[in-house]
Amino acid sequence: QGQLVESGGGLVQAGGSLRLSCTASGRTFSYYYMGWFRQAPGKEREFVAAISWSGGSRYYADSVKGRFTISRDHAKNTVNLQMNSLKPEDTAVYYCAADPDPSYYSDYLQYEHWGQGTQVTVSS
Secondary structure, three states: OOOOEEEEOOOOOOOOEEEEEEEEEEEOOOOEEEEEEEEEEOOOOOEEEOOOOHHHHHHHHEOOOOOOOEEOOOOOEEEEEOOOOOHEEEEEEEEEEOOOOOOOOOOHHHEEEOOOEEEEEEEO
């Protein structure tokens, strides 16, 4: 079946940094696209970043471009999201997702596997 587990969330002041990790267990997701999505209270889940199975293609939402960096480590079966220059509007639950071939990498409905989420809170 496989399981995705996020970690690294927490409370940080505006301008600070956090590093989220998503660790896969039970199966390998090496040949899967991996994505990060977030959902704030009362809002729809939105795309943050995605990375191809090779790591050669990376995609970002305009709102995080230049501040967030997605990466993956096949040896450790992990995907990371380095978040710098955090803003209060980045506050949300962040989810890791995986899919072998999403038609649209930014569409959360395309992803088959999901983690339970980790809370990120940015104070002003």
